[in-house]
Amino acid sequence: MNSLKCLTISRQHGLLITRNFSTSNLNLANHKCKVLIVGGGGGGTAVGAKLCFKYGAGSVMFLEPSDRHYYQPMFTLIGGGMKKLENSYKSMKSVLPSKAEWKKDRAVAFDPKSNRVETEKGDIIEYDYMVVSTGIELNYHKIPGLVDALENPNSQVVSNYSPKYVTNVFKAFEKFNGGNAIFTFPASPVKCPGAPQKICYIFEHYLRKNHKRNDAKVYYNTALPVIFGVKHYADSLWLVVKNRDINVNLSTNLIEVNSEAKKATFENIVTKERTTTDFGLLHAVPPMSTPSALREHSGDLVNELGFVEVHKHTMQSVRYPNVFAIGDCANSPNSKTAAAVAGQCHVVYRNLVDVMEGKKPSKSYDGYASCPLVTGYNTCILAEFDYNLQPLETFPFDQSKERLSMLIAKKDFMAPLYWYGLANGLWNGPGFIRKALNIFR
Ligand SMILES: Cc1cc2nc3c(=O)[nH]c(=O)nc-3n(C[C@H](O)[C@H](O)[C@H](O)COP(=O)(O)OP(=O)(O)OC[C@H]3O[C@@H](n4cnc5c(N)ncnc54)[C@H](O)[C@@H]3O)c2cc1C
Missing domain, CATH: 3.50.50.60 (FAD/NAD(P)-binding domain)
Structure with missing residues (x-):
């Protein structure tokens, strides 16, 4: 039996510590990366695509356990018999940026003090910067x-x-x-x-x-x-x-x-x-809730409910300047939607680059979220609003009314926008359209 000095986890405290222990039945390996993205859903993929575009291959590692990437907003339409399940997903490999490294594994503990994450298979990943984007799980x-x-x-x-x-x-x-x-x-x-x-x-x-x-x-x-x-x-x-x-x-x-x-x-x-x-x-x-890795094994990275505690405008961790969160797992008080992820992804990307360049975060997220409230087979109310729960509507008409046009947008335009825009780091929400249409208000 080998006895080596290795890194392991103190699960009681949710913290990584160094100690001597037997490695005979552990598959333990160390990995290093510049930016670690934990979770390759909507938020992680959008930020990862932007980072890969700027820094090229070798800069970003994804830690993501699933083979499939689902466009979850389609589930409503599948439930209503308007779309099929096979319309709602792609293989994870085809969605994650090709220049990023994909570690097909799950985070089980975070140690932000030492810039390390432990995986389910027992590996340790060391990072310089981290984006947490695990989403929330169904209990x-x-x-x-x-x-x-x-x-x-x-x-x-x-x-x-x-x-x-x-x-x-x-x-x-x-x-x-x-x-x-x-x-x-x-x-x-x-x-x-x-x-x-x-x-x-x-x-x-x-x-x-x-x-x-x-x-x-x-x-x-x-x-x-x-x-x-x-x-x-x-x-x-x-x-x-x-x-x-x-x-x-x-x-x-x-x-x-x-x-x-x-x-x-x-x-x-x-x-x-x-x-x-x-x-x-x-x-x-x-x-x-957020996954147990965050809720129970991440120390003071999270708040008492297990959501990553961030400054709500910069999405930067309140305690660890090299850590950001995006999407459903962040404690920013926005409505948890893919639309919010679109509103956050450029802010997270730009602020992370700022920190990497030794500057202060320069971009601010206004809490934008949107919810296409489908009210039947022909109608939808397109709710769009900000942190103050004030409408932040894209189109120059009253979006609180039920409309066929908004249902068509939900059914036929939003999925392509997700796959070809958001997942490729090219869609940052409809702010520029809102500005352009402002002349009609
Ligand atoms: C029924 C339904 C309808 C919806 N309708 C809409 C809508 O109309 N409009 C809208 O904008 N939004 C809608 N949403 C919400 C939207 O899908 C989510 O807000 C969005 O996907 C959040 O993105 P995310 O990246 O935070 O999380 P996700 O896209 O859920 O991705 C999280 C990723 O993290 C991975 N992960 C989990 N745990 C770990 C771990 N421990 N280690 C590593 N990786 C991990 C998961 O495998 C997953 O790939 C809907 C969701 C549902 C379920």
Whole structure:
């Protein structure tokens, strides 16, 4: 048995330490890179593509475990039967920048004090600069009964948040034969906070198109105290639900599913009162969190909820100047969307280059996020707003109104913009279009 001086992890404290230990059953190797990008989703890929363009091969390493890169905003349309799952992904290899090195592995611990990350396979990666872009994960297991229900194709319990379950959503629409149809929003941060209600509107329209509306009572049960965080769009959404007889229960959180009995239990967040309801269809959105590597093994890189703590305008870590975060895993108080990633990627890239050149970060992110609130098969409200929850609209008309044009934009233009623009580091959000169209306002 060899006894060598190596690097390993103290999991108790989530910190890397140096100590003597046996290496006989460890696959331990050291890697070094200039910029390490942890997570090759929308945010990581956009920044990585920009860095590779500037610095060329040999400068960027991706740490990313998945073979597939999903364009997740398409999941809403797949759930509604408007797109197919195979339209929503590409191989990770084809999406990550060809000049970057890809380490197909997962971060399990971060040690920002020593500029090191440990991987699931037991390797240590040392970096000069790091961009954290792990996104957030889906915790279906936190709601008792939900995983069993989702795994059972006859349960009428579905969820469009995961590529594993999204194809069952439209099948459940087709199988629905009356009763309560309940759509939920969990008590946690959520990626695309509009998505849990979009699928509800699509279902309600599906019923009307198929002459089944009278058989159903449609509910949107949300743990939030509001229907949508931005008043300008919330006012329109209240009209939509009123006109379409959709019952909205605020502060109402799904806590248990009994798929055998087709019953769901909810808790009122304020009063703690519990109610159990029958359902003919349940669309559940799981609680979400950052991956455990960040939540439990990254020391003071993160806040108490496990999100990377950054300055909200520069996206630079509040404690480690050589670390930036982008996308859903950052604690910047924007709505967690791919549109926000587009608004952040140039800021992260430029500020990182500034730091690498010994300067202060020069670019500022305004909190831009967008949410195409699909309200049926022909209509969409394109919400766009900033940190102050004020509308920041691209087009010179009132985007809080339902429009066919915005649905066409969502269905046919946004995916190409993601694949050919954002993922190649070429799309920084619609700010320049907004400025150009300002003359029509
Ligand atoms: C149903 C649904 C509908 C949506 N609709 C919209 C919409 O209409 N408009 C919109 O703008 N946005 C929408 N979004 C949100 C959008 O998809 C996300 O906000 C966006 O993908 C965030 O990008 P990201 O890079 O932060 O995370 P992701 O794109 O999720 O990428 C994270 C990457 O990190 C990797 N990773 C995870 N853990 C680790 C680890 N420990 N080590 C290394 N790598 C790791 C993952 O494999 C993944 O590749 C929607 C999302 C869903 C699920």
